[in-house]
Amino acid sequence: MDIYREEFMEIYKNPMNQGKIEKASLVEHGTNEACGDEMDLYLKIENGKVIDAKFEAESCSVGIVSSAILTDEIKGKTLAEVKAFSKKDLLELIGVNLTTSRIKCATLPLETLVKGIEEYERK
């Protein structure tokens, strides 16, 4: 029962950074076609730094916990730092053993983030 241990469930039941950011610098929608998960990621960026990050997700516990941890992690970081943040870093932070089929649930927030920043920088 590795994944549903206490710390994980605590975040799932009361996730950090859940909600919208009004007047966000970027809003990105992400979907995981394989399992039907959907999420919206909101970032407020000032002077090349992420000053706030929030998310709304319709997803399993892994997706919610991952979104909460990721948004927490990137707050205060520069875009360069955020871009250097890898899938491996994220999985380490989540810190539970995920089966192959659920790694995708965990990485959706990161994929959404990468896509969002790419689009933000293109503008």
Next chain:
Amino acid sequence: MNTSRIKKDFPILKREVNGKKLVYLDNAATSQKPLSVVEKISDFYLTNNANIHRGLHTLSEEASEMYDEARENIADFFGAAKSDEIIFTSGTTESANLIAFGWGEKNLKPHDEILVLLSEHHSNFVPWQEIAKRKNAKLIVENIQPDYSYNFTEMYKKITDNTKLVVLSHASNVLGNILEIKTIINKCQKFNPNLRFFVDGAQAAPHLEVNLQSLGCDFYAISGHKMLGPTGVGILYIKKEIQNEVDPIKFGGGMIKEVYLDETTLKNSCEKYEGGTPNISGVIGMSEAINYLREIGMENIRKHEVELLKYFFEKAQDHEDMTIYGSMSPLERTGLVSFNIKKIHPHDLAAVLANEGVAVRSGHHCAMPLHKHLQIPGSVRASFYLYNDESDIDALFTAIDKARKILL
């Protein structure tokens, strides 16, 4: 039905997962295989293996005979008029593609119409969508009613002279609803006698007695692996009279009469669709699976699954937070139940069940249009087969209780 005896024929069911007894309730994805099927395949490789219809040597003749006998046996089991109407493919997906591209390419014109149901599995939806796009034809999707049934009277009204094909699932892999194929075909023909009918039998053939002649469809697709056979064997019925309307999609060895530098003539039999070396051992194993099912009797399997459904629905009454999709009448559905538990995501539920040794499927089960329509991200599906019994359903509900404790 003596499930404890049947369970003994399936060695995998003795397995433990995470220190718990395996409770296998993912039969709609693929069924387990009895020892007789596994042994048949291994015997074939150990004693008869050779390519078929090619050599004059003893092994090749034995293998060819076994392959041909398998076709006879399977044709007989499903009530085809001739074994020449049975084509071996890799599964229902390939079968739908063979008809979409082998028949559709040849017969569809711009503005022609194909009718399909909303609840189709992607394998019986995307090929039609694709061929319609390529031929500038129209795919017309029949919507499902709030009670999860189809209003066929409404569907018949959509049949015009332009309608060329009606695509139906004998049973849905999410809702389990069994369609009265024969009646539907008869009624459709009143609106247009020239229609062709493709029936996806992937979820029906393993659970119901299927008689192809009496159903009256032109094409019927079955996945062997969902009915005790090995993976990689599909059974596609193409009515003999219709075979001249369907071109092969695989050209190569084994399907030709004569090849000249500028021209090739094809065999005029089911073999024209089976270019290349077929899945010989798989087909022989499939035939053994059919023998096993014949021995138990499809009627008995059906009765058994209806009993399991009744038991499931009875237990479900004590679970107010459980939403079940599909008809609540066991007689109208096959032995599978898709459901959700309030406030628990299907993946989380399935993951906790897996930890308890209970194997179920979660997600959209390759039926995204249906799940979008129901406005749910997915569901959990428990699907039964002949070796399941009430204790498996008990284990499922116990594991659901545990999931609530962990996740809510």
